Amino acid sequence: MNMLSFELDPAVDNYAVMGNPVVHSKSPFIHHAFAEQTGELIRYQAILVPTGEFERALTEFGQQGGKGLNITIPFKETAWELVEERTARAEQAGAVNTVTFLADGRVQGDNTDGAGLIADLQRNRIEIAGKRILIMGAGGAVRGVLGPLLALGPQGVLVVNRTPERAESLVEGFRNSSELDTCGYPDLHRYGGFDLLLNATPSGLTGELPPLSDDLIAANGCAYDMAYAESDTVFVSWARHRGARIAVDGLGMLVEQAAESFYIWRGVRPDPVPVIRMLRGS
């Protein structure tokens, strides 16, 4: 059914993730696990929003007393346009994944993807400072993480994308970062080994990886796939077979960005580790 419909529970504070598709979202599980862990009383649901209905959905959720929303594909950029005020990191990202309906009626937009990625990289002991980073992809997710990555002082960041023009326009806002460059896949061979390959395309899920040469990962280099799956993604397997010291998927990032949203809404910081373990089934 592709009709906008949701109901709020008046007995508790209500939150939701809005997207399309959204049925497989792990966010309700994650936020209810955080709520149980911290003793917060909330309800968190997944709401399928038909294309063209996002503005109505956002407005109605707020009018009915909803406290906050996570926004996922394909509405993050529209959410950025619709909110009344944005945090600095949302402003820079051009995309909003966390909406808060403030007590005084204002609707605030934030972006927790960058914080989520950085926290998960740190937990996995993947360093950024002084390192050479290759980012594959130039979509909404890269918009959210590029600023926080650059803030950690990498030696260089190369953004490679199937549509090179999209990579160029994405880095426009970061032009004074001398360590930032873009290219298309046919030109990737001109650049040497990278300390971190960050896959921000969904291609590792479908099995069609972009064309990557075997020597892209430097000695002791690492690989991070922002996508995640029940078992290793194609990109994680590819990187392991090419000697990556660490190769992990984005499940930890998913939980970390949710923890940051939960903190914004509830003022309590949940521990993501037990929730990551639960999701990994260990």
Ligand code: NDP
């Ligand atoms: P977008 O749709 O905005 O961007 C997708 C990007 O991937 C584009 O740059 C696109 O290139 C590129 N791409 C798509 N298919 C291929 C392919 N077959 N070969 C090469 N490049 C390809 O998606 P997002 O940026 O929002 O998300 C990217 C990934 O990150 C997704 O897998 C998403 O699930 C994941 N993600 C994970 C999060 C987490 O918490 N773990 C948070 C956010 C995202 P082009 O521009 O040429 O179309």
